[in-house]
Amino acid sequence: MSTRSTLAKVKNDIYQPYLARIVKVLPQIQDHLLFQLKFEDPRMASNFTHRPGQFVELSVIGSGEAPVSISSSPTRPGIVELCVRKTGRVTNALFRLPLNALVGVRGPYGNGFPIDKLEDNNLLIIAGGLGMAPLRSLLWYALDNRTKFKDIILMLGAKTPGEILFKYELLKLIDRPDMKCLLTVDKDEEGIWKAHFGVVTKLFDYVELDPATTYAALCGPPIMYKFVLKELLKRNFSKDRILMSLERKMKCGVGKCGHCSIGYKYTCIDGPIFTYWDAINLPEMVE
Ligand SMILES: Cc1cc2nc3c(=O)[nH]c(=O)nc-3n(C[C@H](O)[C@H](O)[C@H](O)COP(=O)(O)OP(=O)(O)OC[C@H]3O[C@@H](n4cnc5c(N)ncnc54)[C@H](O)[C@@H]3O)c2cc1C
Ligand code: FES
Incomplete structure (x- = not known):
């Protein structure tokens, strides 16, 4: 040939x-x-x-x-x-x-979450909106390999119970003894919600976190990142223990077309998972 x-x-x-x-x-x-x-x-x-x-x-x-x-x-x-x-x-x-x-x-x-690094650590998953889509893969990976992780905590926020993705699956996790599943909504017009109320950062009141042995994995709307990052930094999380899924418009998905570039990075191959440390060193990323 x-x-x-x-x-x-x-x-x-x-x-x-x-x-x-x-x-x-x-x-x-x-x-x-x-x-x-x-x-x-x-x-x-x-x-x-x-x-x-x-x-x-x-x-x-x-x-x-x-x-x-x-x-x-x-x-x-x-x-x-x-x-x-x-x-x-x-x-x-x-x-x-x-x-x-x-x-x-x-x-x-894309790169995906650095599973090898996450294992043997506590895992804190924080999701908002469609952010649960990639994080569900990580959550079930960790639960199916339960002995490879220390504490597993899920924090999820939504406007109403009707807007929680995978709601019935996640509600069942509330009773699982080997993890902490914390779900919160802003309001519940039907008056039947039995879990938490308030923004997702309120859920930090219900957990004790050791920043030296915990990785936080985040995916959600920009406003969620802003407030969740503040909470994590307040609790002395180092920036390379905060992992975020950052999506940009993509076309080829394989580093050829340049549609997803941010500065010198292509989010389709260098991402979509970035540490907070990487993200703040990229132009026009999270502040
Ligand atoms: C890495 C990655 C993972 C994704 N995962 C999912 C997923 O699990 N489920 C899902 O439903 N969508 C996901 N998306 C977003 C999805 O690819 C876009 O919404 C896509 O544009 C839909 O194609 P469309 O032709 O239906 O809409 P289009 O006609 O292309 O556009 C619809 C609207 O969405 C806007 N848009 C396009 N891409 C994005 C983006 N990345 N972020 C915000 N707005 C955008 C466009 O500007 C337009 O206003 C992901 C995107 C990326 C980059
Ligand atoms: S989507 Fe083409 S280079 Fe990333």
């Missing part, structure tokens, strides 16, 4: 999606669905694995591609779960697809 055709093959391969079938769709909150996908190719179905925090490029035939975090844990192989919010062209087309339709998946991409 000539060098030219070899290069063409390599170039084609990195953008080549694999076909996956939508085997189940689980409604979450309004305009959010959890898609369970199974690769058509049995080898892909059994060999596909990822690190929590990584994403795939999901394509809807005829509509285009969008990056989506993997919500399932690599400890539960065979099915890839993606929690998607209906926002624009690709996601609207995805929501119109019937069960058993085929989509394209390439990846996994």
